[in-house]
Amino acid sequence: MIKKRVSILFTTVCLSTSAFAANYYVSDELFTYTHSGPGTKYKIIGIVNAGEKIKIISTNEKAGYTQIVDSKDRKVWINSKYVSNQPGLKKQLEKLKNSYSKLDKNQITLEKELATNIDQVKELKKINSSLSKELKQVQEKNEKLNERLDKEQNELLMRWFTYGGIVAGAGLILGLILPYLIPNRKQKARW
Numbered sequence: 001m002i003k004k005r006v007s008i009l010f011t012t013v014c015l016s017t018s019a020f021a022a023n024y025y026v027s028d029e030l031f032t033y034t035h036s037g038p039g040t041k042y043k044i045i046g047i048v049n050a051g052e053k054i055k056i057i058s059t060n061e062k063a064g065y066t067q068i069v070d071s072k073d074r075k076v077w078i079n080s081k082y083v084s085n086q087p088g089l090k091k092q093l094e095k096l097k098n099s100y101s102k103l104d105k106n107q108i109t110l111e112k113e114l115a116t117n118i119d120q121v122k123e124l125k126k127i128n129s130s131l132s133k134e135l136k137q138v139q140e141k142n143e144k145l146n147e148r149l150d151k152e153q154n155e156l157l158m159r160w161f162t163y164g165g166i167v168a169g170a171g172l173i174l175g176l177i178l179p180y181l182i183p184n185r186k187q188k189a190r191w
Helices: 004-018 089-181 185-190
Strands: 024-026 030-034 042-049 055-059 065-069 073-080
Touching: 042 073
Parallel strands: none
Antiparallel strands: 024 055, 030 042, 030 073, 055 065, 065 073
């Protein structure tokens, strides 16, 4: 008998140390009766509401009951099937609503940003179109100026060739005429 109690006590201590690390909740029944001991034959002390956060002290698997500390710091026993490591649906629903409202706000913000970005893209397209037209005009002016520059360079070269030809022609004519106009002194001295 003593060995049995020692083993139960040892099991209870082992389970209670690991159980304090995690959060536990009463499952989603409306409420659960709490008893002064592990079973329905013990006196009903009160109730624990669904979704209420609890701490597990020990578990009597044979009776199917778990000793807990409720939110009012009472040490009581409840049926183990009502103990869950998940928060109640009410708490989960609140979390989901909060998440949804945050997502909804984020979606509104993103939609506003998208509308702003679309407006910016339209404005940039207008600017791009305007700049493309200006670029086309500048390219056309550049082509015209290049043609004009080429034409003026050709005219300048023609002028220089013409002047060079005139100078060469005048030099040739002078070279042919001058010897006849100026008497050669060496020829007269020979006579």
